Amino acid sequence: MDSKYCSIGLTNETKNGFKRKKPTASICVKKVKLLSDSISNCLQNGHEVSKNIETHVVKKNSDDLQEARRKLPVFMVRGRLLEEIRKNNTMIIIGETGSGKTTQIPQMIHEQRLEGTGLIVVTQPRRVAAITIALRVAAEMNTEVGNIVGYSVRFEDVTSPRTKVKYLTDGMLLREAILDPLLSKYSVIILDEAHERTVSTDILFGIVKLAQKERNEKTINPLKVIVMSATMDVDTFRNYFDSCPVIYLEGRTHPVTIYHSKTKQEDYQYAAVCTIFQLHTTTPADDDFLVFLTGQEEIEAVMYNIKQIAKETTGPPIRVCPLYAGLPPAQQMQVWKETPPGTRKIVLATNIAEASVTIPRIKCVIDTGVVKERSWCSATGAERLVVRSGSQAAGWQRAGRAGRTAPGAAYRLYTAQQFNTRPLHPTPEILRCPLAPTILLLIAAGVEPSTFPLIDSPPRDSVTASLTLLKELGAIDSVENPKLTVLGRKMSSFPIDPKYSKVLLSAPEYGCLEEALSLVAVLSSENIFYTPMHKREEALKVKRKFISPTGDHITLLNVFKAFCKATLKKQWCKENYLNHRNLTYAYEVRQQLLAICQRLNLTLSSCGSATDQLLKCLLSGLFSNCAWSRSAGVAGGGARYVTGAGGAASLHPAAALHAASPPPPALLYTELLHTRRTYMITVSAIQPHWLQQVAPDYARRCRAYR
Numbered sequence: 001m002d003s004k005y006c007s008i009g010l011t012n013e014t015k016n017g018f019k020r021k022k023p024t025a026s027i028c029v030k031k032v033k034l035l036s037d038s039i040s041n042c043l044q045n046g047h048e049v050s051k052n053i054e055t056h057v058v059k060k061n062s063d064d065l066q067e068a069r070r071k072l073p074v075f076m077v078r079g080r081l082l083e084e085i086r087k088n089n090t091m092i093i094i095g096e097t098g099s100g101k102t103t104q105i106p107q108m109i110h111e112q113r114l115e116g117t118g119l120i121v122v123t124q125p126r127r128v129a130a131i132t133i134a135l136r137v138a139a140e141m142n143t144e145v146g147n148i149v150g151y152s153v154r155f156e157d158v159t160s161p162r163t164k165v166k167y168l169t170d171g172m173l174l175r176e177a178i179l180d181p182l183l184s185k186y187s188v189i190i191l192d193e194a195h196e197r198t199v200s201t202d203i204l205f206g207i208v209k210l211a212q213k214e215r216n217e218k219t220i221n222p223l224k225v226i227v228m229s230a231t232m233d234v235d236t237f238r239n240y241f242d243s244c245p246v247i248y249l250e251g252r253t254h255p256v257t258i259y260h261s262k263t264k265q266e267d268y269q270y271a272a273v274c275t276i277f278q279l280h281t282t283t284p285a286d287d288d289f290l291v292f293l294t295g296q297e298e299i300e301a302v303m304y305n306i307k308q309i310a311k312e313t314t315g316p317p318i319r320v321c322p323l324y325a326g327l328p329p330a331q332q333m334q335v336w337k338e339t340p341p342g343t344r345k346i347v348l349a350t351n352i353a354e355a356s357v358t359i360p361r362i363k364c365v366i367d368t369g370v371v372k373e374r375s376w377c378s379a380t381g382a383e384r385l386v387v388r389s390g391s392q393a394a395g396w397q398r399a400g401r402a403g404r405t406a407p408g409a410a411y412r413l414y415t416a417q418q419f420n421t422r423p424l425h426p427t428p429e430i431l432r433c434p435l436a437p438t439i440l441l442l443i444a445a446g447v448e449p450s451t452f453p454l455i456d457s458p459p460r461d462s463v464t465a466s467l468t469l470l471k472e473l474g475a476i477d478s479v480e481n482p483k484l485t486v487l488g489r490k491m492s493s494f495p496i497d498p499k500y501s502k503v504l505l506s507a508p509e510y511g512c513l514e515e516a517l518s519l520v521a522v523l524s525s526e527n528i529f530y531t532p533m534h535k536r537e538e539a540l541k542v543k544r545k546f547i548s549p550t551g552d553h554i555t556l557l558n559v560f561k562a563f564c565k566a567t568l569k570k571q572w573c574k575e576n577y578l579n580h581r582n583l584t585y586a587y588e589v590r591q592q593l594l595a596i597c598q599r600l601n602l603t604l605s606s607c608g609s610a611t612d613q614l615l616k617c618l619l620s621g622l623f624s625n626c627a628w629s630r631s632a633g634v635a636g637g638g639a640r641y642v643t644g645a646g647g648a649a650s651l652h653p654a655a656a657l658h659a660a661s662p663p664p665p666a667l668l669y670t671e672l673l674h675t676r677r678t679y680m681i682t683v684s685a686i687q688p689h690w691l692q693q694v695a696p697d698y699a700r701r702c703r704a705y706r
């Protein structure tokens, strides 16, 4: 990247805030008129809240917070809104980003005690949103989080018997539904950010619908369901929820000016860096920036570039904060930490910051317009990560991260015409993701998958492929009339993909539970290697001491074992070019998984240096992730493989076996990355005959293997 930046050319499309398509009049059942207003900036201080999360999202002065609340559009119509909530058992609420839906509506319901003896629960698609919103609401209610207001996310529950307002991830509520499909302890369920259409939210729509019906029939305490978003496809939702009332909340807190690039950008990372510095030299130091990128590697590359360019550029000092799902929670919270006056914070985030969250002082959003999505091809069974353009709804949500505590601007690094040709809403995850984890949860909750009410039904062949996988994993007894097996019941107790819970449950048989726990924990974390661009050669040289000739899985295990033994961990990671945050996160995940294994009475054993045992154990869950060499005599990186699903794939250049000569005849990989070519990521060599031994049912139907 050139160290000089240049203007990419942006055009001001909308001077006075959002240019929004209004919802269609036909479905405008009720309309509550609001005034738009502004709120004062809320000053923030850091304070210690939960066991292991240092947070910076909370209060300074309770009067300031109350004043800010009163100025929110939602707060101003609370009388009428509460009347509607009292009257209706199901309703849809639509209101501008930042108008106060998520923080205020649950509080308003609680202030009137509409929840009675039950709890109010609010779902969020992402953990960072559930945590930061709970902290904010606790501060507004002048209480500690975990008291009246709490949150529950994977690997962390900060609630108590006193909790009445609970924020949680949609995945957590789904897990609760396995144990209690009527969700009886809740009297109000708010499904927030409904537009995101995650698999978990889509399933929850069905679960709450069924629970509401059954609770009415059995005259158990009634259940109120509220579905909320700023950018949802109202017609679809209203049809699904039996023509329930829709409430439109008008008004927003602060205007956001939208700018589009005048021309198409070839390289969005480059365009992002140019725009950052263009704004850096022209905007006040206290305006913070939020930049949307697609993943950890990209964020680290842009972070490096910013730091390099900043050395040669005039302007206020810069603090760059990354924000992506795999970042350990304490590190994510750094984004909410105040910077010294006169310092500019630049947050580089994936779409985990796209909806719900408020990062105070963000005045400029830089939207690259792209997102990395997991998708799945049911025809080939290949699961892959693809970088693609986001929807219009995503564009509005991203812009909505500015203008929350003061007027703001969103700089879109794509043209207005490109924006207008994008789909209005994202493709529901259920139509593009592997369904095995969700189907397992549904069956565990006693639900019949084929009659379950879904907004959009996944293609029949996706369902069959997922049921077949679950059968081969031993989680269900048949594809036609699936019932959970004893193994399947145990698998559903782990908050991880069934492929990996199968690995843990098989580990005692292979005498390697210690190693399997470490490996699954590391695979649940983001990249543990740190390879700075300017010291690439040195980092790769240091990495060599951990490399196993069998490939990446044992290499990862070697690193993790050494990390656990190291005394000065931070220093040790620095010397070895390893990511301390991600290794610490893996360590915490391992503790949680270990606790579940202990509850299930699994025997803890170690295979020591017999790593074949661990690879066979890994194969017991990941048998559908095998590939076979089709290029005898071609060395390492050039070798072509065919996957179990029949597709062509190559070793990723970062794989330990990339240069192996001769190329191993059979491989086991963790993930396929689909760019111009299909690459296998995190790969180990296996013996071809292991598949027959470990997963005979799958081996029989796998054509590539035969």
Ligand SMILES: Nc1ncnc2c1ncn2[C@@H]1O[C@H](COP(=O)(O)OP(=O)(O)OP(=O)(O)O)[C@@H](O)[C@H]1O
Residues within 6 Å of the ligand: 039, 042, 057, 072, 095, 096, 097, 098, 099, 100, 101, 102, 103, 104, 132, 136, 229, 230, 253, 355, 356, 357, 358, 359, 360, 400, 403, 404, 405
């Ligand atoms: N952590 C925070 N720090 C400062 N202000 C906050 C914080 N959280 C919320 N706010 C204020 O409360 C307002 C309402 O936030 P809330 O999340 O309830 O809006 P929303 O309507 O749910 O938005 P969205 O549709 O984007 O999720 C924000 O615009 C902001 O002014």
